[in-house]
Amino acid sequence: xxxxxxxxxxxxxxxxxxxxxxxxxxxxxxxxxxxxxxxxxxxxxxxxxxxxxxxxxxxxxxxxxxxxxxxxxxxxxxxxxxxxxxxxxxxxxxxxxxxxxxxxxxxxxxxxxxxxxxxxxxxxxxxxxxxxxxxxxxxxxxxxxxxxxxxxxxxxxxxxxxxxxxxxxxxxxxxxxxxxxxxxxxxxxxxxxxxxxxxxx
Amino acid sequence: xxxxxxxxxxxxxxxxxxxxxxxxxxxxxxxxxxxxxxxxxxxxxxxxxxxxxxxxxxxxxxxxxxxxxxxxxxxxxxxxxxxxxxxxxxxxxxxxxxxxxxxxxxxxxxxxxxxxxxxxxxxxxxxxxxxxxxxxxxxxxxxxxxxxxxxxxxxxxxxxxxxxxxxxxxxxxxxxxxxxxxxxxxxxxxxxxxxxxxxxx
DNA sequence: GTCTATATTGCGATAGAC
DNA sequence: GTCTATCGCAATATAGAC
Numbered sequence: 171x172x173x174x175x176x177x178x179x180x181x182x183x184x185x186x187x188x189x190x191x192x193x194x195x196x197x198x199x200x201x202x203x204x205x206x207x208x209x210x211x212x213x214x215x216x217x218x219x220x221x222x223x224x225x226x227x228x229x230x231x232x233x234x235x236x237x238x239x240x241x242x243x244x245x246x247x248x249x250x251x252x253x254x255x256x257x258x259x260x261x262x263x264x265x266x267x268x269x270x271x272x273x274x275x276x277x278x279x280x281x282x283x284x285x286x287x288x289x290x291x292x293x294x295x296x297x298x299x300x301x302x303x304x305x306x307x308x309x310x311x312x313x314x315x316x317x318x319x320x321x322x323x324x325x326x327x328x329x330x331x332x333x334x335x336x337x338x339x340x341x342x343x344x345x346x347x348x349x350x351x352x353x354x355x356x357x358x359x360x361x362x363x364x365x366x367x368x369x370x371x
Numbered sequence: 372x373x374x375x376x377x378x379x380x381x382x383x384x385x386x387x388x389x390x391x392x393x394x395x396x397x398x399x400x401x402x403x404x405x406x407x408x409x410x411x412x413x414x415x416x417x418x419x420x421x422x423x424x425x426x427x428x429x430x431x432x433x434x435x436x437x438x439x440x441x442x443x444x445x446x447x448x449x450x451x452x453x454x455x456x457x458x459x460x461x462x463x464x465x466x467x468x469x470x471x472x473x474x475x476x477x478x479x480x481x482x483x484x485x486x487x488x489x490x491x492x493x494x495x496x497x498x499x500x501x502x503x504x505x506x507x508x509x510x511x512x513x514x515x516x517x518x519x520x521x522x523x524x525x526x527x528x529x530x531x532x533x534x535x536x537x538x539x540x541x542x543x544x545x546x547x548x549x550x551x552x553x554x555x556x557x558x559x560x561x562x563x564x565x566x567x568x569x570x571x572x
Numbered sequence: 573g574t575c576t577a578t579a580t581t582g583c584g585a586t587a588g589a590c
Numbered sequence: 591g592t593c594t595a596t597c598g599c600a601a602t603a604t605a606g607a608c
Contacts, residue, residue, distance in 0.1 A: 177574085193481060195396050199602060209575060214603055276480060278537045279473065280394060290544050297545045321552045325562060328533030329526050335536070336479045343491050344498045351522045361526060361566025378592085400584060410593055415585055 178216050180206040186227050190269035194224055194282055225284045228277070231270055232292050238263045242299045249306035253326070254359055256300050260330035261355050268334070275335045300326065313366045322366055329358045379417050381407040387428050391470035395425055395483055426485045429478070432471055433493050439464045443500045450507035454527070455560055457501050461531035462556050469535070476536045501527065518567045530559045 385407035
């Protein structure tokens with residue numbers, strides 16, 4: 171964002187961290203406008219209201235998500251490689267923008283009106299990529315017959331997201347972690363591969 | 372709760388599902404009082420305000436959590452058995468009260484003023500039990516040397532909680548699951564045991 | 573387009589009757 | 591202790607000057 175970006179863009183980029191930090195109803199339009207250095211009335215003028223701005227923020231966020239996960243559609247990768255990229259993609263996504271997935275996860279826990287219109291079609295796409303990779307891995311005999319692909323996908327998503335969801339304060343206090351362990355993606359992949367593989371442990 | 376329970380108790384039990392569903396700032400004291408069938412003024416009279424009621428709700432919730440996890444302190448159990456009880460304890464906890472862990476997870480994601488005073492000392496205790504079991508399992512040689520107990524604890528907590536955190540709507544739409552798969556605790560334990568065990572996969 | 577000023581609503585909390 | 595009535599405040603949204 172340039173310093174003299176349009177008011178529209180300044181509102182979106184100012185609202186993003188506020189919504190991410192305090193949620194929709196915990197953030198006031200006055201606060202957003204003050205941070206953006208614009209008049210509160212501009213918010214209604216450009217977005218029709220607080221909800222419209224929130225929706226615009228969600229859409230701008232998703233561009234970054236799409237960017238990160240577009241590599242999953244790459245051709246010629248074995249399913250297990252796609253799964254690995256998926257897990258590492260989550261970690262790089264969170265590292266690049268700590269507020270982003272907290273935002274998304276909050277929306278999962280407390281859906282707003284944008285949930286069905288903005289998020290569902292887009293998240294389904296990403297979830298489908300992961301599920302598809304797991305199904306393919308199973309078809310290739312890499313994964314035990316007894317393992318439900320849906321459940322396996324959930325476990326991967328859980329392990330890759332939960333530690334970011336709980337936030338820095340909880341990580342430090344509950345888990346004694348100043349930051350997310352560097353080797354966590356490797357551990358997740360190791361646990362997943364060993365846990366569902368056809369080799370007997 | 373009896374039908375003519377005291378106003379105090381009615382306020383707590385009425386506020387609980389509302390706070391769980393819509394969060395602290397998404398719930399109004401008028402709404403709570405209406406649901407409880409009492410006067411909004413009673414809320415300030417008994418709890419000094421909305422925050423005081425919220426704190427009382429958190430404390431009442433935690434009694435159920437303590438009840439569920441008290442069995443983890445049972446003597447004479449091998450560490451891996453304690454870990455298994457921990458995972459199954461999360462699932463039975465969520466099954467018994469779907470709102471409860473959503474409540475707790477929301478507090479993790481968006482700490483209120485009660486976070487440090489009410490939750491931290493109590494959650495630390497539960498987290499310590501899990502971490503301790505993992506450390507013991509490692510001491511007994513059940514878990515690979517390279518596995519960090521903190522990270523392993525996080526993965527267990529992730530897998531046991533995330534699927535509940537995302538809520539029924541998200542489970543259905545993103546994951547195609549009407550309800551949480553019955554065999555998920557078993558899969559989690561299998562994945563965990565195989566994933567971190569000293570046996571080569 | 574962007575501003576000031578304000579309309580309108582809903583909030584949490586309280587004063588005071590009973 | 592419990593109620594009605596209301597205070598004071600902050601919220602979003604809008605009207606209208608420029």
